[in-house]
Amino acid sequence: MDEPALIQSAQRGDLDSFNTIVLHYQDMVFHVALRILGDENLAQDAAQDAFISMFKNISAYRGGSFKAWLMRTVTNACYDELRRQKRRPTTPLEPNTKDDEEMDSPRWLADPNMTPAQQSEANELEHAVQHCLDALPAEFRVVVTLADIQGMDYSDVATATRVPLGTVKSRLARARLRLRDCLRGFEELLPAALRLKGENG
Amino acid sequence: MKNFNDNDLELFSAYVDGRLDSAASTRVESRVSADPDVASVLADLRFARSVLRSLPKRKAPRNFTLTRKMVGMNPPLPRAYSFFQFSSAFATMLLIFTFALNALTSSRVSLDAASAPAAPVSAQATEAPAMQAPAATQASAMEMSVPATASADSAGGGNPTVAAEAPNAKEAPPPSSSPNQPKVKREAAIPVAWQIGLIMIGLLSVFGMFALRQFAKRKWL
Numbered sequence: 001m002d003e004p005a006l007i008q009s010a011q012r013g014d015l016d017s018f019n020t021i022v023l024h025y026q027d028m029v030f031h032v033a034l035r036i037l038g039d040e041n042l043a044q045d046a047a048q049d050a051f052i053s054m055f056k057n058i059s060a061y062r063g064g065s066f067k068a069w070l071m072r073t074v075t076n077a078c079y080d081e082l083r084r085q086k087r088r089p090t091t092p093l094e095p096n097t098k099d100d101e102e103m104d105s106p107r108w109l110a111d112p113n114m115t116p117a118q119q120s121e122a123n124e125l126e127h128a129v130q131h132c133l134d135a136l137p138a139e140f141r142v143v144v145t146l147a148d149i150q151g152m153d154y155s156d157v158a159t160a161t162r163v164p165l166g167t168v169k170s171r172l173a174r175a176r177l178r179l180r181d182c183l184r185g186f187e188e189l190l191p192a193a194l195r196l197k198g199e200n201g
Numbered sequence: 202m203k204n205f206n207d208n209d210l211e212l213f214s215a216y217v218d219g220r221l222d223s224a225a226s227t228r229v230e231s232r233v234s235a236d237p238d239v240a241s242v243l244a245d246l247r248f249a250r251s252v253l254r255s256l257p258k259r260k261a262p263r264n265f266t267l268t269r270k271m272v273g274m275n276p277p278l279p280r281a282y283s284f285f286q287f288s289s290a291f292a293t294m295l296l297i298f299t300f301a302l303n304a305l306t307s308s309r310v311s312l313d314a315a316s317a318p319a320a321p322v323s324a325q326a327t328e329a330p331a332m333q334a335p336a337a338t339q340a341s342a343m344e345m346s347v348p349a350t351a352s353a354d355s356a357g358g359g360n361p362t363v364a365a366e367a368p369n370a371k372e373a374p375p376p377s378s379s380p381n382q383p384k385v386k387r388e389a390a391i392p393v394a395w396q397i398g399l400i401m402i403g404l405l406s407v408f409g410m411f412a413l414r415q416f417a418k419r420k421w422l
Binding site for chain 2: 006013015021022023027028029030031034035044047048051052055056059125126129144147148149151154166169170172173174175176177179180190195
């Protein structure tokens with residue numbers, strides 16, 4: 001994919017070029033939105049809004065890290081969604097069992113390449129991590145999602161979140177420690193390798 | 202475990218990510234060997250980072266590609282659209298012009314109508330007393346010099362000019378009441394039929410624009 005050429009075409013209003021970019025980044029955008037919002041439907045809405053906003057404002061992109069610019073739009077869309085949720089809170093969208101209890105392994109999490117045991121383990125871990133992420137303040141969650149889950153470097157995270165580099169470092173350190181405290185409650189869910197890593201440093 | 206300040210935590214976190222220069226890294230490593238709490242914090246930071254990185258990457262459940270409708274893009278319009286646009290604008294301007302012209306001419310006609318009868322009346326009103334006075338002096342002079350003829354004249358109808366003009370002065374109609382004044386026929390400069398024609402052209406052009414836009418949209422989406 002010739003990204004600069006596609007961006008230039010999109011800046012001239014070529015929607016097909018922009019859609020090629022969308023197809024390339026949509027998994028990443030959705031994944032980030034999902035980790036920040038903790039809900040698949042909200043993440044889909046935020047991702048769609050983010051792409052619409054990106055197309056409308058792509059002329060404002062003046063070079064630099066496109067991924068950072070993209071992530072800034074996604075985090076803005078997520079913040080908008082969080083503000084909307086605050087104004088009108090809704091019930092969780094996760095499917096419930098017949099007894100009206102939250103389903104541990106909803107079908108939408110299923111990965112056909114895993115054995116049922118692996119699937120169950122992965123789902124439980126994912127739920128535990130998401131639970132701990134949800135417990136963080138939004139600005140910490142955004143930083144930790146971009147830096148640790150997405151693997152972006154500090155300067156790109158600072159660009160994406162529009163905060164100084166020092167703030168990114170501070171938020172990341174504190175978010176990691178809070179997550180560690182929260183994940184201690186789910187230690188039995190963690191894979192053996194991770195438990196060992198945690199203990200040995 | 203002791204509490205570290207924000208600067209220390211940032212330093213340890215950056216160390217875990219390998220973002221420190223060699224001097225700062227060496228300082229952290231020396232603190233690790235000296236203080237077991239530093240080692241514990243580093244272990245916590247590494248643990249959190251590895252758990253987050255171990256999360257499976259979730260794929261988008263659907264495509265987020267955009268349609269033209271989503272981004273509010275308008276379809277390219279055919280050339281005829283600009284023709285209709287021009288004709289509707291031109292018809293509107295002409296219509297406004299005709300209305301303005303008609304309004305102007307009608308107000309001018311009414312002004313003329315108001316001032317036209319007033320002039321002869323005032324002329325008559327000023328002429329009448331002036332003519333009445335010489336007539337009176339002439340009559341009295343004639344009476345004094347020729348009394349015999351004066352009686353004969355008065356019996357025969359007096360001075361014909363006086364007899365002819367005096368009634369005019371008396372019968373001069375007031376400017377306000379003019380029952381016999383001829384009515385001014387108000388005729389518009391631009392006939393109404395033309396204005397209706399312009400309205401029709403404008404409406405047809407607007408309809409043409411609307412139809413072309415709908416057609417282009419349907420063809421595009």
